[in-house]
Amino acid sequence: MKAFLKAIKFLIKFALVFMIFFIWLGYALPSRLQAALISLPCAALLTSILNFFAKNKESALLLKNKEAQEAKAMFDSLIQNKDYDFFCRLAKTRHKDVTKKRICTVIDNKESKILIYPYLKIKPLDKDNALSISLCASKQKVAKVVVCAQTIENGVEAFCKNLPVDIVLLDQYQCYQYLFKEYDFFPQPSATKISSESKFKQMLGHAFNRSRSKGYALSALLLLVISFFLQQSLYYCIVATLLLIFALISIKPRSSAQKAKNII
Secondary structure, X not given: OHHHHHHHHHHHHHHHHHHHHHHHHHHHOOOHHHHHHHHHHHHHHHXXXXXXXXXXXXXXOOOOHHHHHHHHXXXXXXXXXXXXXXXXXXXXXXXXXXXXXXXXEEEEOOOOEEEEEEEOOOOXXXXXXXXXXXXXXXXXXXXXXXXXXXXXXXXXXXXHOOOOOEEEEEOHHHHHHHHHHHHOOOOOOOOOOOOHHHHHHHHHHHHOOHHHHHHHHHHHHHHHHHHOOOOOHHHHHHHHHHHHHHHHHHOOOOHHHHHHHHOO
């Protein structure tokens, strides 16, 4: 399955790179068939080179320093404001059947129900807390519980494996990595001010979010089709190329962050 997904990702990248070569060779050469034939090996070579460098840059679980500061500031804000509603709003960005309880949030995916339990306390999550959350989950009859806590005591994760409910534990940094960034939905930090450089990087992160790659690619394809019928082909070549480059940038390696798709 992993090899199949890698092959699909390679084909997507290949198609985007091929379109870039085809756009400019089609503009320069009289025959579009000739442009396509030359674009094929060029795209294959460049895609292979891009994949080689991408393998060496796969992100680890550890966040960069500035992202770690943002993660802490955001979770501190959630604790200070006791903002349990935030996780309900986050879930509603992708799920229709979301129910807000007093503290927790229930997502009904038809196949299974998922409980999001925000543990908004400065005190680290311990085994007693995990047991109480498990009992709460049993009453809600859910298949999985996602616990969001600032810090988690050692041994709690192993303890949760022996409980009857599947419990996923996320600390403040994992919440940022697997929920806030993945869902492109962030709490407003209040305790720590984030520098303008960090805000700029956050804006770039939003602009080149994985979910936007399809939109960039479809827009570029539309411009390419339009360029066949209009005289201002150079303008469409430039804009379509930029959109394809944006789509390539947006296709980031998942590495361990693939876990995000399996949380809620």
